[in-house]
Amino acid sequence: MFSNATKRTTTQKIIYIILPILSLLLIVMAYAFVQRKLPMLLPDAAGLWNRFTKTFTNPIKNVNLIGHILASLRRVMIALAFAWSLGILFGVLIGWNRVFKALFGSIFELFRPIPPIAWIPIIIMWFGIGEFPKILIVFIGSFIPVVINTEDGIRLVEKEYIDVGRVFGANRTQLLMEFVVPTALPAIFAGIRTSVSSAWTVVLAAEMLGADHGVGALVTRGWNAGDMALVFVSIICIGIIGAILAYVLNKLEKVVSPWNN
């Protein structure tokens, strides 16, 4: 009847605002402490900041930090566009059509447990280290969760919803488009959310194994050059971008399914 927010007293509200800030502070303090005791393991704050600004003043491979981030994001976006459209289509088909499920379901079951990173050597051997193979690897990594969640969502639609459609005379296409797919939308969205984090992970792995541009390439470069500050700057970027993506998706879901809050 009442949302959690109204239940909480003001003091509780303040505590829940302070706690995340506190935990962030603790991490920073722990970092500073370890850094002071063991300076060879971690770069200091000034070093980090200098390395960060240097990615702009002294671009790596002619591209500054933003450029590398955009290179990674571009691969992710292209791969996701394909993974979402094909993954939802494929998931709906195997979730809804028994013939289709019988034909392709077991093949998919076979491919599904293979971690996307395991494809990297094969794909590099086949296609080299250009743009296409990287996007392909990211596609594989993000396609699978979309299919799994879509299929589950379609299959688990309450029978009663389908009964409603049938009683009111819906044909099979109408049943699917008016009743089943919208009901499965939250599950499909769960797949989309997983696909984004998976894509972000896989793109970095792909870039680390061979790329001129991209955040993953920065990590590898820092690693090879013993430039620990660069590795850290890259990792912090990876974390921040991942968090931003998750946040954007959350907002997007609220726009796409307003009945679900």
Place this chain on the structure above:
Amino acid sequence: MEQLNGLVVENLSKTFYSSEGYFTAVEDVSFTLNDGEFLVILGPGRSGKTVLLNMIVGIEEKTGGRILYNGKEKTGIHPDFGMVFQSLSLMPFKTVMENVELPLKLRGVSKKERRKTAQHYIELVGLNGFEKSYPHELSGGMKQRVGIARAYTANPKVLIMDEPFGQLDAQTRYAMQNEILRIWEAERRTVIFVTNNIEEACYLGDRIILLSDCPAKVKAVYPIDLPRPRNMVAQEFLRIRTTISDNTDLAI
């Protein structure tokens, strides 16, 4: 042969088979539905009532007997049959208006026309002003009103209601019982109303078919001749209620 224009259910049965054995939910149910009648099917606990209804509507296969409608055997879905479901049946992603107009949308009725019909029934169930609300923003009683409006929008000749008030609290339930009678009197459709509530059955029905507990068989048929509006605490009402109650299986 007035039965030509009605629904006749003959020896309807349903047995579910599985690897562990079989289970009979409905056994040999027969009755005739009169035109314009408010028929209540009363059954205790989980006595196969929903299975019986689903067979009549045509979303559940029967394993025995037959259903005649207008003199012809009825199999599968028929546009003259509408249904109000127990719960969970409103599309959460559609507004009240979109839910109510859905049956017409499925038939390809133009947007303008279906909105007009839907609006009429939204007003009839007293939900004007809530056309743009989503189901989760409504109370239980209001959701069932949407379900009723949607069923009427499909313009059925026979309206089947499957325990529509089972999830409502006692007071909302009384209010909705009066609502359903008001709408029934305004629209005059033939109604089959399923419930496990004896008081509700006596309050609403022209006739009550009492089912036994698992498997559902016809145990007795009670015509209720009390004039409406009925008084739930009148001696005559309570007498009928007690008679039926004494004859009902205890489904513990």
Place this chain on the structure above:
Amino acid sequence: MTENVGNREEKVLVKNLTKKFGDLLVLDNLNFTIKKNEFLCVVGPTGCGKTTFLNVLTRIHEPTEGDLYIDGEPANPQKHSISFVFQEPSAFPWLTVEENLAFGLKVKKLPKKEINRRVEKIIELMGLQPYRKSYPRELSVSIVQRVIIGRSFAMQPDLLLMDEPYGQMDVKVRFYLEDEVIRLWKELGSTVVFITHNIEEAVYLAERVIILSNKPAGIKEEVYIDLPHPRDITDPKFIEYRNYITDKIKWW
């Protein structure tokens, strides 16, 4: 029950109980006492703040003002025991019926002999022998609910709160279970607060009925039901009580 309610000692005192959510006043200064071994029903119109009332009594919400006192002290979960039965049965699925009955007693670290004595007593009073080794999954909803009720009585709590425990049952089962709860209450001498929307149920069970007013909930009236158990719903005096309370909260 032979003893007049008024002469029994005071067990629970609810004093100035008020709950606000922001500026919204939901419970408005409730004051009442519950006598030892009393069976009290609380009824109110739909949406009157019944859930909030219950949540404040169970301390899911802190009251804005006022408090609940048991034996003259502010209610304290460490010291006093309050048991709850909700509408949806919630037995532990991994425990058998008898283990479910014993669960709370084990948590309270009662001696083994006492646990066995109480569990056997409940099983005997409720006729649960055939199910004692069964898991909840194997039982019907009504039996699971009976196990929960038995479990709560076995705790011999200072206060037993029941929130529409029979809301989903059919009428025949409901009366059967209501007779059973009266039997438990008389045998075990518990102090019971039973919250319901169903006026007939309240009059059937209660020694005293508290009628809540519409939002914000306050106490509109208290009615003593001076009829011996088991009660007859067709008895003119019963109907008189039922009509009287219905008039007090009628909104439909």
